[in-house]
Each structure stands twice: as C-alpha cells, then as structure tokens.
Amino acid sequence: MQDIFVKDIAQYLGQEVRLKGWVRNIRSSGKLLFIIFRDGSAEIQAVAFKPEMGEQAFEEAKRLTLESSVILTGVPQKHQKKTGEYELSVSSVQVLQIAENYPISKKEHGPDFLLSHRHLWLRSTKQWALLRIRHTVYYAICEYLNDHGFFRFDSPILTPNACEGTTTLFELEYFDEGKAYLSQSGQLYLETGIMSLGRVYDFGPVFRAERSKTRKHLTEFWMMDAEAAYVEHTENMDIQENLIRHVIRTVLAKCDKELDILERDKSALQAADAPFKRMTHYEAVEHLRSKGSEIGHNDDLGAADETLITEGSQVPIFIEKWPKQIKAFYMKRDPDDDNLVLGSDLIAPEGFGEIIGGSQREDDYDQLLSRMQAENMDLEAYQWFLDLRKYGSVPHSGFGIGLERLITWMSGVHHIRETIPFPRMIYRIYP
C-alpha cells in the first residue's frame, strides 16, 4: 500500500492508499461519517461507512475531532455528488492524537482572537491559500531576476547606520561598538555588489520602527532590492514592469485554486498584465488636483491620492521625476531639472497602493556629498558608500519591492497582516 498526498489522489482511483494529515471538519449522519481531511497539499472528503468498514473501525473514526491528527487508509473514488472531485472511501483510521477543544471554530472570529491564535489560524483554508501565493510570488520574483542576469547578494541585517530617515530604526547594543540597527533596506550595500557582479538582488526581512497603524504596514516585512550597473532611469522602470508582469502571469498560472478560495477577481489581474502607465509627479499632481485633491506640487501622495491616481486604470502606474526634497538623498538629480530626481514609485491598481520604490542613483561624488551635507548626515559613517563614487563610478539604478504589499495586491486580501506567517505590528509581537 502506498502513502500518497491528497493532491495526487486522481492517479490512484480504485487502489487502496494511505493519507497522513489532519481533520478540518467532521459531519456525521448515523452510520455515515464525513471527514474533511487535509494534508497540506490539498483537502478531500473522506467517507466512513459503518457497514463497510466494520463496527470497531467506525467507532475509532467517530472519536475524531476538529484538527485531530490521523492516518486514513481507504480507496479513492469519484465524488458521488460533485463532478470533477474525489473522495476517499475509508477502510481504517489510525488516530495519532485527538485534538480537544480546538480554539478556532467553524464560525466567525474577530481579528484580535485570530491574531492571538496565528499559530493555529495558519491551518485555515484561506491562510493556506495565502501562504501558497506568498511562496509563488517569492519564487516568481527570484525566477525572473535569475533569468535576467541578477545574482543573489545578501545584504547585512545588522547595520551601523540608517538607509532612510533615522527616526524609524530599531536600535540595539552591539558589544563594545556602540549602537547597531536592524536594516531598513539592503539597498546601499547592494550598490557595492554591482561593482563586482554587475546586477544583484537581495531578499530578506527589513525592519521599520514607524508607529504606523494601517492595513498596509508591518514593522518587519520582506523586501526584495535589486540593483544594476549601467542601467538608467527608464530602463530601471522597464525591468520593474517586466518583473511585475512575470509575477502576475506566474500567480495566475500556478495559483488558480488559491485565488478562487480567496475570491480574487482574476480578470483584474489579467488586465494588469499589459503595458504600465507612466506619468511624472508634476502630471500626477495636476491630474489629482483636477479630481479634487488638495495636493501641492512639492507634496508626497497621500493614501487617498494613491487610490485616486489609479482610479479607472487597470494597470499599475509609475510616478516618476519627484521633487528632490521629498525623496531620499541617494537619488540622482534630473539633468533636465535641478529640482527633480530620477525616482519612480509604482502604484498598484484597485487601491492597493505603492508596491515599488526605485530610482537611478546619484553616481557623482560631489553631487552626492553636497546632498548628504545638506541633510546633515554623518559622513564618516557613510564613507564606504561615498567610496563607490570614487573608484570606478558608473550610472546605476535599482528598486525595492515590498513582498507583502505585492502579495496583498495579488491575493486581493484586505489587510497586509494576513500575507506573512507571523505579522509584526506596532501593538503585536505574539505569537
């Protein structure tokens, strides 16, 4: 007899097999018992029928409760009521453990309860689907980059200095060396990697101690940073667009069932796999003001603006060429306008907001130095970064994708906290 996974059940019709997993739900009707069984790969209805399996085995099956661990032996058959589905006709039941009073019931729960039981909530169908989409998105990003000349280059997580502003760092004591910080982005370190490998990316957790409390924020999230030598602003956006479109196609191809479970509108994702729109920050502001926003020409887009800008657009929109005072010090100035930088944000459609921030980097030593001085940065701490502009500086660009933001969009889920196994938020660090 063979041990198989539920996902492969169709290949074993009529043969006795063994399935190892858990009980998702159980329904009984006298001499009949319906066990909704899952094993990680998929789920299936197992039917225990007393006259066929005998009194003893049936009594064993009757002991089962929600989330009990069990090994079922039986024969896969076509589902008697649902075409295209299968069920297992159970012949024997080996109970590993009876789960008593599993806390998550079949009815609704509030977010506080579910988040406090996140270690168990992960087993629920919707969470199972989200974890699988997360896996697919992660894999698709790496696949695209690997196929386009990028090398994995791991940036450090413990760092001596900040990449973005200094108010949002998690701080810790580092032996006798003073303060160290958890990385907010591997970008500055990636810029060293391109001088060796040409094109590089990192993928790992980053940490931001921002006291933001919205459905788009986590204090610990996964970011993919990519950086490429001799790539300028426009090509940088081309790479991002092709990468995101590859992710959309991969998710649609591999996660059809998961998207159904999440009731994701797949046609919206299909429509997003088309050339992205591009507009300058100036054009975006003009457009927003015509729609009633009070945004100014030197302002960042607010949450409402992000939704408004993509209204009526099926594809993501790049907003490029930003006023330099609202963007980071390392972005390259626009040669056509000294007040602008060659940065771009990618805004997802359907109100999902910003998913990528990228830019061409300042490669001129003097320009970078004066910008850092203007922002009162600790030049000594960034000497290594300035060195890159002294020894073979080249035009280069890069971008960072927030993995969970991208998953939120792909899956259509309401809150980012469901897209990572254990979300870290301002008021929650358990479990």
Add this chain to the structure above:
RNA sequence: UCCGGAAUAGCUCAGCGGUAGAGCGGGUGGCUGUUAACCACUAGGUCGGGGGUUCGAAUCCCUCUUCCGGAGCCA
C-alpha cells in the same frame, strides 16, 4: 503620535435603568450522502479594571487598560 469606534459565555454578537440571552463551539443521544449538515437535551457568566450617580447599573457619568478602524510616514 493624532482622530474615531469597541470591550457581555471558549468564539461571534444581541440586550442599552428593573430576575443575564441567542447562534456556533463543548458534552449526551438520534439520523445511510452530509456540505459552516441537521434534530433533541445539557453544562457554561465577578457583563474589561477602578470610581461615581441611582431605591436599583451590563445599561448613565468619570478614569485606566486592551483591541479595532483611519491619518501622517513608508514598501
């Protein structure tokens, strides 16, 4: 940090000045095709903490705590 909202059974909620309720989950029993199965019975509560008003407070007021939603900031 700021602005709103909420806290009652294990869970989701109703009750909004006069004897603490329902559904789900748990337990017991019934049912040969169930789909959050169903039916019957049953156990289960310092109404978030503290203070006040009142003959009487889950209910009105004050305060603290916790959580949720949103803003700013960001990916």
